[in-house]
Amino acid sequence: MGLGDELRQEVDAILKTxxxxxxGCVVPSTETIQLGNDAVKLKGTVFYxxxxxxxxxxxxxxxxxxxxxxxSYLACACRVIRNHGGEVTAFDGDRVMAVFIxxxxxxxxxxxxxxxxxxxxxxxxxxIKQAFPDATYAIRHAVGIDTxxxxxxxxxxxGSNDLVWVGRAANVAAKMCGLRHGGNYVYITKAVLxxxxxxxxxxxxxxxxxxxESLQWNGETIYRSGWIWPAD
Numbered sequence: 001m002g003l004g005d006e007l008r009q010e011v012d013a014i015l016k017t018x019x020x021x022x023x024g025c026v027v028p029s030t031e032t033i034q035l036g037n038d039a040v041k042l043k044g045t046v047f048y049x050x051x052x053x054x055x056x057x058x059x060x061x062x063x064x065x066x067x068x069x070x071x072s073y074l075a076c077a078c079r080v081i082r083n084h085g086g087e088v089t090a091f092d093g094d095r096v097m098a099v100f101i102x103x104x105x106x107x108x109x110x111x112x113x114x115x116x117x118x119x120x121x122x123x124x125x126x127x128i129k130q131a132f133p134d135a136t137y138a139i140r141h142a143v144g145i146d147t148x149x150x151x152x153x154x155x156x157x158x159g160s161n162d163l164v165w166v167g168r169a170a171n172v173a174a175k176m177c178g179l180r181h182g183g184n185y186v187y188i189t190k191a192v193l194x195x196x197x198x199x200x201x202x203x204x205x206x207x208x209x210x211x212x213e214s215l216q217w218n219g220e221t222i223y224r225s226g227w228i229w230p231a232d
Contacts, residue, residue: 049093113143113186114229144176
């Protein structure tokens with residue numbers, strides 16, 4: 001069979017096979033979803049963290065230095081995410097995707113984003129400066145968070161496949177983490193804001209200062225915060 005015939009056969013099999021979907025209560029993995037038209041449906045909060053100006057980092061610095069920045073940032077992001085109950089689901093170059101479910105997924109995701117802000121300011125950048133006193137580079141990033149129904153399927157071919165997350169939250173969170181306004185910001189949608197506990201809406205201790213600033217993006221109101229949440 002030639003390649004063209006293989007491609008036609010593959011597409012026909014996908015388009016003509018009925019979907020088998022089920023409601024999920026845990027974040028699925030490639031081991032729990034079959035490669036055919038099998039899917040899991042769940043309500044989840046999607047979290048994307050993205051390193052800013054990675055092109056400048058790679059083009060303006062030694063490869064080993066860029067790799068150390070990548071590794072340090074992503075390692076810290078993963079630990080912060082897991083500390084707040086999130087499941088890391090994918091890496092894409094210099095960014096990481098995670099999903100939060102459970103009783104307070106939006107509050108947990110927002111706190112994780114603010115804690116990653118703190119990590120950059122209080123740990124990553126000081127450590128980089130300490131290790132490389134002459135370096136002018138400083139990490140900046142953005143986090144995007146949205147919540148919605150999700151439809152998770154396994155895509156690819158045998159031996160080379162991964163999960164695809166279909167739903168508004170996955171698409172919007174991925175786009176928001178690409179916003180750049182200087183500094184380090186966590187961006188959330190109104191759907192996320194409306195479900196936050198007061199603990200992730202207000203900072204400043206007893207003074208209870210509102211942490212989220214509204215802005216317009218793609219014709220809708222979203223919110224951002226440059227606050228930090230200490231890990232110590």
